Amino acid sequence: xxxxxxxxxxxxxxxxxxxxxxxxxxxxxxxxxxxxxxxxxxxxxxxxxxxxxxxxxxxxxxxxxxxxxxxxxxxxxxxxxxxxxxxxxxxxxxxxxxxxxxxxxxxxxxxxxxxxxxxxxxxxxxxxxxxxxxxxxxxxxxxxxxxxxxxxxxxxxxxxxxxxxxxxxxxxxxxxxxxxxxxxxxxxxxxxxxxxxxxxxxxxxxxxxxxxxxxxxxxxxx
Amino acid sequence: xxxxxxxxxxxxxxxxxxxxxxxxxxxxxxxxxxxxxxxxxxxxxxxxxxxxxxxxxxxxxxxxxxxxxxxxxxxxxxxxxxxxxxxxxxxxxxxxxxxxxxxxxxxxxxxxxxxxxxxxxxxxxxxxxxxxxxxxxxxxxxxxxxxxxxxxxxxxxxxxxxxxxxxxxxxxxxxxxxxxxxxxxxxxxxxxxxxxxxxxxxxxxxxxxxxxxxxxxxxxxxxxxxxxxxxxxxxxxxxxxxxxxxxxxxxxxxxxxxxxxxxxxxxxxxxxxxxxxxxxxxxxxxxxxxxxxxxxxxxxxxxxxxxxxxxxxxxxxxxxxxxxxxxxxxxxxxxxxxxxxxxxxxxxxxxxxxxxxxxxxxxxxxxxxxxxxxxxxxxxxxxxxxxxxxxxxxxxxxxxxxxxxxxxxxxxxxxxxxxxxxxxxxxxxxxxxxxxxxxxxxxxxxxxxxxxxxxxxxxxxxxxxxxxxxxxxxxx
Amino acid sequence: xxxxxxxxxxxxxxxxxxxxxxxxxxxxxxxxxxxxxxxxxxxxxxxxxxxxxxxxxxxxxxxxxxxxxxxxxxxxxxxxxxxxxxxxxxxxxxxxxxxxxxxxxxxxxxxxxxxxxxxxxxxxxxxxxxxxxxxxxxxxxxxxxxxxxxxxxxxxxxxxxxxxxxxxxxxxxxxxxxxxxxxxxxxxxxxxxxxxxxxxxxxxxxxxxxxxxxxxxxxxxxxxxxxxxxxxxxxxxxxxxxxxxxxxxxxxxxxxxxxxx
Numbered sequence: 001x002x003x004x005x006x007x008x009x010x011x012x013x014x015x016x017x018x019x020x021x022x023x024x025x026x027x028x029x030x031x032x033x034x035x036x037x038x039x040x041x042x043x044x045x046x047x048x049x050x051x052x053x054x055x056x057x058x059x060x061x062x063x064x065x066x067x068x069x070x071x072x073x074x075x076x077x078x079x080x081x082x083x084x085x086x087x088x089x090x091x092x093x094x095x096x097x098x099x100x101x102x103x104x105x106x107x108x109x110x111x112x113x114x115x116x117x118x119x120x121x122x123x124x125x126x127x128x129x130x131x132x133x134x135x136x137x138x139x140x141x142x143x144x145x146x147x148x149x150x151x152x153x154x155x156x157x158x159x160x161x162x163x164x165x166x167x168x169x170x171x172x173x174x175x176x177x178x179x180x181x182x183x184x185x186x187x188x189x190x191x192x193x194x195x196x197x198x199x200x201x202x203x204x205x206x207x208x209x210x211x212x213x214x215x216x217x218x219x220x221x222x
Numbered sequence: 223x224x225x226x227x228x229x230x231x232x233x234x235x236x237x238x239x240x241x242x243x244x245x246x247x248x249x250x251x252x253x254x255x256x257x258x259x260x261x262x263x264x265x266x267x268x269x270x271x272x273x274x275x276x277x278x279x280x281x282x283x284x285x286x287x288x289x290x291x292x293x294x295x296x297x298x299x300x301x302x303x304x305x306x307x308x309x310x311x312x313x314x315x316x317x318x319x320x321x322x323x324x325x326x327x328x329x330x331x332x333x334x335x336x337x338x339x340x341x342x343x344x345x346x347x348x349x350x351x352x353x354x355x356x357x358x359x360x361x362x363x364x365x366x367x368x369x370x371x372x373x374x375x376x377x378x379x380x381x382x383x384x385x386x387x388x389x390x391x392x393x394x395x396x397x398x399x400x401x402x403x404x405x406x407x408x409x410x411x412x413x414x415x416x417x418x419x420x421x422x423x424x425x426x427x428x429x430x431x432x433x434x435x436x437x438x439x440x441x442x443x444x445x446x447x448x449x450x451x452x453x454x455x456x457x458x459x460x461x462x463x464x465x466x467x468x469x470x471x472x473x474x475x476x477x478x479x480x481x482x483x484x485x486x487x488x489x490x491x492x493x494x495x496x497x498x499x500x501x502x503x504x505x506x507x508x509x510x511x512x513x514x515x516x517x518x519x520x521x522x523x524x525x526x527x528x529x530x531x532x533x534x535x536x537x538x539x540x541x542x543x544x545x546x547x548x549x550x551x552x553x554x555x556x557x558x559x560x561x562x563x564x565x566x567x568x569x570x571x572x573x574x575x576x577x578x579x580x581x582x583x584x585x586x587x588x589x590x591x592x593x594x595x596x597x598x599x600x601x602x603x604x605x606x607x608x609x610x611x612x613x614x615x616x617x618x619x620x621x622x623x624x625x626x627x628x629x630x631x632x633x634x635x636x637x638x639x640x641x642x643x644x645x646x647x648x649x650x651x652x653x654x655x656x657x658x659x660x661x662x663x664x665x666x667x668x669x670x671x672x673x674x675x676x677x678x679x680x681x682x683x684x685x686x687x688x689x690x691x692x693x694x695x696x697x698x
Numbered sequence: 699x700x701x702x703x704x705x706x707x708x709x710x711x712x713x714x715x716x717x718x719x720x721x722x723x724x725x726x727x728x729x730x731x732x733x734x735x736x737x738x739x740x741x742x743x744x745x746x747x748x749x750x751x752x753x754x755x756x757x758x759x760x761x762x763x764x765x766x767x768x769x770x771x772x773x774x775x776x777x778x779x780x781x782x783x784x785x786x787x788x789x790x791x792x793x794x795x796x797x798x799x800x801x802x803x804x805x806x807x808x809x810x811x812x813x814x815x816x817x818x819x820x821x822x823x824x825x826x827x828x829x830x831x832x833x834x835x836x837x838x839x840x841x842x843x844x845x846x847x848x849x850x851x852x853x854x855x856x857x858x859x860x861x862x863x864x865x866x867x868x869x870x871x872x873x874x875x876x877x878x879x880x881x882x883x884x885x886x887x888x889x890x891x892x893x894x895x896x897x898x899x900x901x902x903x904x905x906x907x908x909x910x911x912x913x914x915x916x917x918x919x920x921x922x923x924x925x926x927x928x929x930x931x932x933x934x935x936x937x938x939x940x941x942x943x944x945x946x947x948x949x950x951x952x953x954x955x956x957x958x959x
Binding site for chain 2: 715717719720721722723724725727728731743745746747748749751753754755756757758759760761762763765766768769846847850851877878879881882883884885886887888889890891892893894895896897898899900922923926927929930933
């Protein structure tokens with residue numbers, strides 16, 4: 001008999017009692033739902049993120065590349081890692097041409113360029129799938145085009161998020177987007193630059209991941 | 223990492239260790255400061271007591287309901303993980319878990335492991351086993367890294383190095399990391415850690431992590447963290463091994479948001495942590511990073527014992543937030559190491575007896591004044607004081623051959639039992655009580671001046687010369 | 699904690715003194731009874747009362763605790779409220795008795811019926827009698843300590859505070875870490891004397907730091923611990939006078955409001 005069978009046998013040997021009542025998270029969230037406009041959600045999202053040391057820029061969805069270039073220049077960032085097979089990745093590459101900022105493409109498996117990613121890349125740009133107002137959180141679903149380490153290894157992480165895709169809560173996000181129907185290899189919630197308070201409860205940023213998190217919140221021009 | 227011995231702490235000697243800490247003014251102040259900080263942070267997250275109560279009722283329901291279906295959910299979790307390409311292993315004991323993980327290392331020729339924070343890996347003392355097998359296992363959580371350099375165990379499940387000051391850490395870094403000058407600047411210290419550990423991530427061939435929630439319906443592992451070391455450990459190396467206790471499974475994905483909210487707000491007073499890392503598969507064809515193999519080790523190590531008892535099963539509801547220790551006046555005074563167990567504080571007092579047996583943990587269930595602060599803040603409503611009382615009945619009762627708890631009766635003393643029987647005989651018979659209390663009051667000058675434990679810091683307890691019932695008679 | 703209102707103002711109550719008050723703090727019990735009587739309530743003291751059983755219960759000796767607790771169940775035949783001048787004993791009888799006798803249908807029924815009639819002393823004064831103390835003494839500053847179970851099981855920190863706030867001449871000081879345990883915990887103080895000592899050391903320091911003239915509490919267990927440690931300190935440091943005197947809230951209220959008249 002295997003360890004598995006022995007453990008399961010011990011668990012099933014216990015006289016099964018009537019399971020306790022099934023939890024109903026939807027009721028709890030419904031009871032606390034806010035009557036909030038999309039703009040209200042966007043503002044709450046931005047305020048929460050800023051409270052957690054992220055930079056948030058509300059930009060016209062057609063002009064974000066310009067803003068990106070401006071911030072990169074202001075931060076004296078020399079190169080930016082992009083996902084070349086994504087629309088925003090190629091838009092950034094086109095927009096940054098002749099800007100003096102080099103666009104690096106994550107176009108090969110990590111094993112082929114790990115040291116370069118760790119030591120050379122200064123910043124990255126990814127999109128967020130959606131966002132969460134309550135906690136000021138970005139939802140990322142990395143994939144073959146936009147790999148996982150883009151949002152983790154470079155010291156500065158730029159994220160594009162559509163203001164139309166901001167949910168009130170994490171619960172609302174995974175219900176509205178029907179996550180349970182099919183999870184990706186990796187899904188991520190990101191709510192601030194990397195941080196730690198492990199030394200004498202003193203907050204320090206840039207523990208292992210990005211030291212800076214810059215959010216470009218895409219909106220329709222007024 | 224140097225081959226220095228790790229100083230693991232024996233589980234006996236609780237009293238001696240706690241005595242040493244309460245007499246250390248410096249530690250008293252630093253624990254007090256740290257706990258005040260964490261309590262204030264949590265309180266700020268729950269300004270509305272009703273919201274907290276209703277959310278924790280939901281959290282409790284989720285955890286209870288999942289435990290009630292535990293065997294079914296574990297097989298469902300396993301089936302979905304396997305379908306997703308994640309390999310599942312089961313371990314009854316720490317030794318078995320270590321063997322499984324080291325066999326995976328061996329299969330891949332992995333000699334360099336990066337570890338995300340995992341209390342279960344502490345529970346199985348994996349670092350010992352890894353060292354013996356020639357695998358370099360590096361702790362990458364900043365707090366855990368500091369402790370590994372110092373050769374110590376965590377003293378808190380969320381803030382592992384909470385007992386260390388920045389001056390101590392500055393000295394440690396100067397001493398142990400080549401080329402590092404003494405600095406007490408916390409940002410600088412963190413950047414030193416980042417630099418050293420980035421190299422380790424780059425070179426590692428395997429990553430180990432814990433699991434905060436394992437979701438049965440989708441076959442998903444969730445990890446909560448702030449630093450990013452957990453994500454690096456589970457993304458950069460070619461192989462990722464996750465280890466968790468069998469109780470961590472929950473039924474549905476939609477059960478995650480309330481538990482996550484309860485966890486981070488209770489633990490560090492954050493509305494959410496920096497990262498919530500949700501893993502459902504190894505690297506898929508075409509994907510450019512992520513581990514090619516993902517394994518999950520499901521550990522029993524005594525958890526089936528409380529599962530079998532309806533009352534004690536509530537112990538397993540725990541989501542490891544640490545709020546009970548932050549609010550415990552005993553923990554505040556003795557710190558985590560004094561307990562001598564992987565899980566300190568109130569939750570440690572009720573879970574350790576199942577993991578280690580009551581022989582090794584006989585002092586723990588009584589190490590509480592039952593003040594109730596732990597139960598008040600528990601985000602999943604575990605009645606910790608009631609469970610402590612229950613474990614006391616198990617420790618002090620006469621050993622019985624068909625006991626259900628390992629080590630039942632470990633604290634049995636015929637002498638102590640006789641005292642309580644005599645007490646019950648007196649207080650259970652009003653006539654006897656009247657005689658006894660009359661004698662105690664009239665002969666109060668016979669009361670000993672030294673009373674075990676009590677008079678070391680207090681004046682002796684002396685019965686009043688007249689009892690209330692005497693005063694009432696005189697009054698009427 | 700939701701305040702409970704008894705149906706109407708009772709003319710009669712039972713008084714369950716607790717073993718600590720009967721033997722160690724009889725004046726506190728007497729003062730509580732005098733105060734109730736002054737408010738026009740007839741107080742009945744069942745002579746066969748001993749102890750609620752809590753010391754053995756929390757120590758893990760449940761057969762012994764049950765043996766003692768069972769004897770208390772028969773003491774209160776009339777449907778009067780039962781007033782208990784100690785929050786932890788009241789909590790034991792109100793919250794733990796019913797489940798404690800889960801296996802004995804008769805006793806359980808009795809325990810459940812009794813549970814609804816148990817009132818902590820300050821709770822009874824505030825919520826049942828609607829007691830409005832009229833302060834008859836000069837200005838003073840006190841600090842209120844509420845025991846953990848009185849606070850958590852009976853909400854006595856609210857009612858105790860409400861009573862003191864009604865006294866014009868009394869300033870109630872705010873101590874640091876008010877809700878933290880004093881380290882008594884019944885047999886905890888004997889099993890883990892060093893930890894208990896550290897806890898009471900901090901508690902006494904916090905109470906003294908307020909500059910209050912005395913500590914007032916509705917729980918004599920905590921008072922034994924706190925006052926015992928403060929007096930021990932005084933003795934260690936060669937002080938003749940108590941640096942932290944204290945008394946049961948019943949005694950304090952009675953004195954402030956003109957005695958038993």
